[in-house]
Every structure is written in C-alpha cells, then in structure tokens.
Amino acid sequence: DAGVIQSPRHEVTEMGQEVTLRCKPISGHNSLFWYRQTMMRGLELLIYFNNNVPIDDSGMPEDRFSAKMPNASFSTLKIQPSEPRDSAVYFCASRTSGASTDTQYFGPGTRLTVL
C-alpha cells in the first residue's frame, strides 16, 4: 500500500493568497484527520471525517479554514486568505473504524510557509 499521500510536500505563498492542501487516505480507511503542527502549539487536530462526513471541526482555527471530503479517497484543506501565522506542517491521517485499535496512519505532511 502507498500509505497516506499528501500534496504538495512544500508550499510557499504570500499573505492573502488561497492555499489548498490535498490528501489521499489509505484505501479502505473510512476516517480521515487533518492536523497542524507548530513549535509553539505542538500537534493540533483541526477536523476529522467519518465516512466522508465531518464529525468534529472544533479545532479549525477560524472561518478562513475549510475542509472537504467529496469522496472516500480524497480530502482538501483550504485556507483563504492565508496569513503568516498559518505557517506550519499540516498532516493528514487515516484509519479504518472497523479495527479495534484506532491506529491512525499519518502522511508525510505539507510544510506551509506564508510570507
């Protein structure tokens, strides 16, 4: 299996621009998670989906952030407009809810730099 795939791996953009991060979960997994990691705040859960439906988006910082999961094999996290404080590494993770252990499998992350 290819594992969780994220693109792009690195993104540099200017303040005010729209940024779209993409994630392809592991085939057969029906839960998907978006995290943000910074030195100051550590690893934060932004939002997660079960069977393509958003379950908990309480971690989404503000209205500038939105996430979609149009089908079981694809999700996007969009920031519009982006700000320098959004600079972080964004991880996507997936799991299969049928498994007893709830193990999450992480992608390699997208390093976002907003200038």
Add this chain to the structure above:
Amino acid sequence: GEDVEQSLFLSVREGDSSVINCTYTDSSSTYLYWYKQEPGAGLQLLTYIFSNMDMKQDQRLTVLLNKKDKHLSLRIADTQTGDSAIYFCALRGSSNTGKLIFGQGTTLQVKP
C-alpha cells in the same frame, strides 16, 4: 477535559537505555499509543498497549502502564543514533469517535 503530558526533551548516550514518560487524565482509554516522528516526516506508530495490560515488550521497546497513577512509559534499550526523533504519547479519547489525544512530544537526542 482530556489531557496528556510529556516532558519535552531527553538526552542519552548511544548504548544507554532511554525512558520516555507520559501522564494522562482520562482513565477510560482502552488503547494507549507511542508514535515516533523523525525529522521531516509524519508520525509513525511504534507500539500500543491495551488498558488491561501492565507491560508490553517488542524487541528493544518496553511499554509500561500504571493505571493507578495514569502513567505510561516507553523504554528503549540499547539506544541508537537512529532512535533520535520526537516521541508522542497518545490515547483514544473517551468519546469513542476514533479521535486520539496526543501529548506535546518528547525530543530524544542520542549522543554518539
């Protein structure tokens, strides 16, 4: 709310044992996890322990769980420079939605 605490940094010499500690508040978690993050990479599951176990050993890794004190530890025997990474303790949230609660991560530095 649910909380998971870890010390931020640990430095050991190559060949020594490393012990990374974690404390938590939610006693209802059924599974507790250790993830490893190498530089520039995502988190990778190292091992996990079920809450009805006190200890789990997997090659150089030993996980100890003290439910009374809500304390979880990861011992790495014969620590190698390749073990240098950030180690995250995590547990399943009590809401049973599959959400994991992560600690802040412990940076392990292994000196040659």
